[in-house]
Amino acid sequence: TVKLQVSGDMKRCYDFLEMTSRSFAAVIQELNPKLRDGICLFYLILRGLDTIEDDMTIPGAKKRHLLEKFHEVIYQKGWTFKESGPDEKDALLLVEFDVVVNEFLRLPTEYQDVIADITRRMGAGMAKYTHTRVESLESYNEYCHYVAGLVGHGLSRLFAVSTLEDASVGENLELANSMGLFLQKTNITRDINEDVLDGRCFWPKAIWGKYATTEEELISKANREKGIEALNEMCTNALQHIPDVLAYLSQIKEPSVFRFCAIPQTMAIATIVLCYDNARVLDDNVKIRKGEAIKLISQSDNIDSVKRLFYGYLNTLEKKNHPDNPMYAQVSKIIDKTKKDI
Numbered sequence: 001t002v003k004l005q006v007s008g009d010m011k012r013c014y015d016f017l018e019m020t021s022r023s024f025a026a027v028i029q030e031l032n033p034k035l036r037d038g039i040c041l042f043y044l045i046l047r048g049l050d051t052i053e054d055d056m057t058i059p060g061a062k063k064r065h066l067l068e069k070f071h072e073v074i075y076q077k078g079w080t081f082k083e084s085g086p087d088e089k090d091a092l093l094l095v096e097f098d099v100v101v102n103e104f105l106r107l108p109t110e111y112q113d114v115i116a117d118i119t120r121r122m123g124a125g126m127a128k129y130t131h132t133r134v135e136s137l138e139s140y141n142e143y144c145h146y147v148a149g150l151v152g153h154g155l156s157r158l159f160a161v162s163t164l165e166d167a168s169v170g171e172n173l174e175l176a177n178s179m180g181l182f183l184q185k186t187n188i189t190r191d192i193n194e195d196v197l198d199g200r201c202f203w204p205k206a207i208w209g210k211y212a213t214t215e216e217e218l219i220s221k222a223n224r225e226k227g228i229e230a231l232n233e234m235c236t237n238a239l240q241h242i243p244d245v246l247a248y249l250s251q252i253k254e255p256s257v258f259r260f261c262a263i264p265q266t267m268a269i270a271t272i273v274l275c276y277d278n279a280r281v282l283d284d285n286v287k288i289r290k291g292e293a294i295k296l297i298s299q300s301d302n303i304d305s306v307k308r309l310f311y312g313y314l315n316t317l318e319k320k321n322h323p324d325n326p327m328y329a330q331v332s333k334i335i336d337k338t339k340k341d342i
């Protein structure tokens with residue numbers, strides 16, 4: 001019965017994975033068996049942390065304690081959390097978190113150590129940002145490091161520990177950090193309308209504060225010209241990570257690991273280029289069309305194809321980048337530098 005119960009828990013973990021993000025769940029399930037369960041569990045533990053961070057019904061002090069202690073909780077058999085707010089979309093994961101703990105404890109110790117280390121550092125970083133706002137560019141990069149860059153670090157170390165990738169992949173953590181920052185900054189830039197309407201804003205005031213006095217004014221129709229200039233500066237800030245992203249992907253050799261890493265990045269370049277100079281971002285949550293996403297998934301299976309995709313999106317960006325745009329010079333510089341790497 002133990003065998004049956006054990007496989008039942010991992011099956012349940014994959015059910016949760018599919019509930020949280022269907023498209024990405026499929027890519028994780030296609031990973032090499034040496035990484036599949038470890039990354040599924042890492043993803044669910046991060047999702048658990050994220051659910052606590054996002055839950056505005058949890059009082060500040062209690063939330064900070066939960067975030068800072070989460071790296072210990074993942075070792076506690078039977079641990080669950082049944083106090084999530086009613087609207088939390090991933091609350092069920094925390095209600096049944098004991099299933100994730102059971103499977104986490106069955107991972108090789110080396111995998112547990114990486115996952116626990118990242119969970120500890122991310123939880124501490126999230127706790128800090130429950131009472132600190134993202135104002136300067138430095139705090140923007142630090143916040144994105146905590147919530148996304150560290151995921152890049154942890155995954156790169158798991159790739160190396162699995163021996164599917166070179167040990168060097170788990171050592172050059174600057175490139176790994178950029179993999180997280182490009183994804184996170186693209187999401188933050190794209191989600192401005194939704195976030196401001198939710199009463200949150202992850203755009204650094206050092207950028208938007210030059211174009212508006214409040215977040216509401218930033219997305220208002222009355223202030224539209226200035227809003228677009230702020231949007232273009234946010235896009236430019238995200239675009240600066242592209243050279244590191246291509247350098248990181250160039251070192252990944254195992255096919256299933258490559259696709260796992262490349263698909264989110266090609267989605268992100270398509271999204272950030274769509275957002276550039278696009279007023280609709282301030283009114284709506286813009287997403288690339290389903291057909292384009294399907295094309296990207298099918299063409300993100302080797303570095304030459306990914307470089308070709310990036311080259312194509314940089315050409316689209318070039319056409320959207322006009323000399324009268326204040327970001328013109330910076331964007332041109334990133335395009336030229338990246339095209340030289342391709």
Ligand SMILES: COc1cccc([C@H]2O[C@H](CC(=O)N[C@@H](CC(=O)O)C(=O)O)C(=O)N(CC(C)(C)C)c3ccc(Cl)cc32)c1OC
Nearest residue numbers: 021023024043147148151152155179180183184260261264
């Ligand atoms: C080397 O680094 C990576 C390599 C491959 C994938 C990711 C990264 O990609 C997804 C992709 C994903 O989750 N896509 C969603 C769409 C979306 O959320 O925008 C989806 O396809 O549903 C993503 O977005 N994040 C969330 C963070 C960005 C915060 C790290 C994420 C969360 C947990 C894990 Cl284990 C991995 C990732 C990496 O992380 C940097």
